[in-house]
Amino acid sequence: MGRTVDVAALVAAAAQSSPRAVARLVSLIEDAHPVLREVMAALAPYTGRARVIGLTGSPGVGKSTSTSALVSAFRGKGLRVGVLAVDPSSPFSGGALLGDRIRMQEHATDSGVFIRSMATRGHLGGLAWATPQALRVLDAAGCDVVLVETVGVGQSEVEVAGAADTTVVLLAPGMGDGIQAAKAGILEIGDVFVVNKADRDGADATARDLRHMISLGERREADDWRPSVIKTVAVTGVGVDDLVEALDKHHEWALRTGALAERRRQRAAAEIEAIALTDVRRRMGDLRDGDLVQMLAQDVAEGLRDPYGAADLVLEGLEAIQRSPLV
């Protein structure tokens, strides 16, 4: 992890669609490498073109298979496709898992497809800044569409990280009733809902429940987007054309109404905030040689101090640093 990265050469190579340069840049993002600041500045002029489609849903609903089916569909239209599989940090596995690559094997030799698994190193907020950065890399590499696959729904960190231009929420029959779906917080984040594994019992009921719950939450303004519900069997490709059509419709709507620009602004805002907060958090951790928060936490755990008073001391510590002429 030396600092002798030739950023200009790396960014130029990525902009020429070099898979090796793309891979290296995504690794730098995962590592929160110090040159990222320079990388992002150099990438900026090449970005802003790619359509970002997020896919999310519980483990087992078929996200990877659906992603793979969409890759084939977009490739069939002659588009260049990026895939970003965003995994929570897994110390157990040492990061991204082989499984993704196995699933994506059929696309591995296609030079029009870029596939990256990305893990962050367990920092709260890490996904919020790393995902937009990796998107920028794939965008600069000339991807027309980037599919972002995230594990789990309903957590604000992941929602922010997954702030795609279009969000697809996947379900499978029998994974729980409407209450479960609402509980997981998925209803408000989906632009397109997919009931995958639709050849199984209960697919129609799941689709009906979803439509019903969507209608309950519906806004009444004429130009609002009405989420669609699509049934697929991703493993055989059934329904994938319908899904692509729904995605295109949402994209057209978002372009027309300004929703696209608004989402991209919100994604950038989340990224800026996350970068700034990561810096604040790092400085908090460094206070008093890294001992301040732990000392205060010990007091709080033993009921000797309240957490707000402790937080005040942390914030005062930060201000003292900022005022110091030595820093």
Place this chain on the structure above:
Amino acid sequence: MGRTVDVAALVAAAAQSSPRAVARLVSLIEDAHPVLREVMAALAPYTGRARVIGLTGSPGVGKSTSTSALVSAFRGKGLRVGVLAVDPSSPFSGGALLGDRIRMQEHATDSGVFIRSMATRGHLGGLAWATPQALRVLDAAGCDVVLVETVGVGQSEVEVAGAADTTVVLLAPGMGDGIQAAKAGILEIGDVFVVNKADRDGADATARDLRHMISLGERREADDWRPSVIKTVAVTGVGVDDLVEALDKHHEWALRTGALAERRRQRAAAEIEAIALTDVRRRMGDLRDGDLVQMLAQDVAEGLRDPYGAADLVLEGLEAIQRSPLV
């Protein structure tokens, strides 16, 4: 939401196990009410007794049913039990859902059981501070055990929020293979694994896969905890005694080795950080009448500015405020 809350009276009533006072205090936490600072200071002396058991897993694995079964089991031992259902904010549902209460109905009239659903208002990091605060309320109300049910695993925010003394990860047969489990990041957070719905096909295979994956990640030090794998049918109560035994074993281990004190310190550290960062985030949002981050985000979205440069301007804005004699 006036500020005329009689904190001393409310805390005294909660410490006398008043359900109404407990409910009111948890609502104040959900609302991030300004008196929380005072509340937490007043609660501190009453806290530190409750065992905190976290239950997590994907929607549909039977978390609520398992929680309910554990409530019955601990009540059978004469213990006072708290339940905290932590939902991500759901604008769709307007917060916590009725479903939890329906599932918990059998315990609703038991004065030895406190059940609260908690939603946070969609702030990143919100769960990280709100969960320990609500735990402190249930602890002060005399709960011997508090069960914390969280939706979803593998997201750092939820992991922090769910930093229980003992963490139970629930799975169900057929929810995906071992790769999926590892991908969701659950293997490193579970102290006890439960394969629920164990009367279904594939339960033995799921348990075997889990044991195998646990053995791969195992540390070799003699005093390390070795996660157990329990099969249950929570809806009929099968296996629940085994689960309680595993939970007790883990608790004894954690007490003996100091792991319990360490986890409680980490929970407090996360809470302190989250409170401090919430304050920093609020000040970021207020910069230049709330427009600074949005203006910068517009530039970043259009490729006119890089996100690090934007974050620098936000941090500079914060420092300028702190230095101002007017604030």
